[in-house]
Amino acid sequence: MSNRPATLGQLRASGWRSVPVKQEMQRNALAKVRAGEPLVEGVRGYEETVLPQLENAVLAGHDIVFLGERGQAKTRMIRSLTGLLDEWLPIVAGSEILDDPYGPVSRPARDLVADKGDDTPIEWVHRDDRFGEKLATPDTSIADLIGEVDPIKVAEGRYLADELTLHYGLVPRTNRGIFAINELPDLSERIQVGLLNVLEERDIQIRGYKVRLPLDVLLVASANPEDYTNRGRIITPLKDRFGAQIRTHYPLEVATEVAIAQQEARPFEVEGVAATVPAWMDEVVATFSQLARQSSNISQRSGVSVRLTVTNRETLVANAVRRALRLGEDAVAPRVSDLDALASSTMGKVEVESFEEGREGEIVEKLLRQAVLVVFRARVGTGAAASVVESFDDGEVLHVGEDVTVADYEARLAERPGLAALVDELAGDGADAATRASAAELVLEGLHLSKRLNKDAVGARASYRAR
Structure with a gap:
């Protein structure tokens, strides 16, 4: 100056x-x-x-x-x-x-x-x-x-x-x-x-x-x-x-909403734990917000802010890191089973309109399932997963959830070549075990929501089996 x-x-x-x-x-x-x-x-x-x-x-x-x-x-x-x-x-x-x-x-x-x-x-x-x-x-x-x-x-x-x-x-x-x-x-x-x-x-x-x-x-x-x-x-x-x-308006495309969430979400750094958010989980979070803006059960007068997408992404990563710390893992990727944690970051940002008391959680859960199904169909499709469905004909049950380690997922993938091949295609070459575990859950949950597999869920633990 x-x-x-x-x-x-x-x-x-x-x-x-x-x-x-x-x-x-x-x-x-x-x-x-x-x-x-x-x-x-x-x-x-x-x-x-x-x-x-x-x-x-x-x-x-x-x-x-x-x-x-x-x-x-x-x-x-x-x-x-x-x-x-x-x-x-x-x-x-x-x-x-x-x-x-x-x-x-x-x-x-x-x-x-x-x-x-x-x-x-x-x-x-x-x-x-x-x-x-x-x-x-x-x-x-x-x-x-x-x-x-x-x-x-x-x-x-x-x-x-x-x-x-x-x-x-x-x-x-x-x-x-x-x-x-x-x-x-x-x-x-x-x-x-x-x-x-x-x-x-x-x-x-x-x-x-x-x-x-x-x-x-x-x-x-x-x-x-x-x-x-x-x-x-x-x-x-x-x-x-x-x-x-x-x-002004909300993002017109999921890709735009994902880019905004990645830009605005606070970095989550924990010493000793490396967190990576797979692209399909980002898409699930963004698709959930987009579906909420179209839902008759959500008040559109108050809007569904992009901040919902940002805070949900942050909560998703936080829940995954918490799981990794409890299991003693040094690398983590959010999975479908982590989506239950989004209830706390969602309920304060949307106004649920329902004639019945206490249905707020049910409506949010339904929208989350719809978001998973939309992403599964876009990235995998039900036809490509036929071999995975056939692998459950032996009557075996596959367990997933917060208490299942990445090593356990790798062992289960080795037992089911059809599922492993689909996970490799979804996760891409060179994907780490945590990302592969996240891909496996997306495939399994997508098949369940497509009515190709049955699912029994208790708390944060679930089991998939043949219909």
């Missing part, structure tokens, strides 16, 4: 130009579009739907409202918009509202520039400090967003009519930056009215003062579609002032 201009005179001499924040973002967005880079990082599944609309909104200089259910990356996209700001921005030193040195709007900054002229000290703020955010709640006040008289400044001897007695709210403190309001419909109507001038006239008024602050702000909001469009919790003039309304 030592080579940056430190005074207004040095800033003028450097040739730096001041541009409105929307124009600044437009310039940087154009550079990203030209280079083929996404406007926001870490967001998957929106390449053909949401992101083109976001690009249009930024290039057009529009204020934006994102409409979508929970867990659709609305907040992440909003916070990522700071990446479209210049990395550093000069302000009048000490300014509370990031005053432009070439055109200060607050009284203290104007007085300082008038007094010091080209010797006015300049500070540089990082783009991360040009972002403000407020979660809308019913108790949010105009003072929080716009500002209020500071009684301490009045007590110091200033007159109430003096502009210097004002304490600026969150919106003016984000001048020359991005201000976000999450869950916009939760703002009371009188507070929504206070935002009208910010969105259209670009100024604020505080307590009837003859104060006009021409703010330079990009306003971004998020809302649930039902609250925004149907219940009338947004006043019509406020809706009219947003230039862009962008609908």
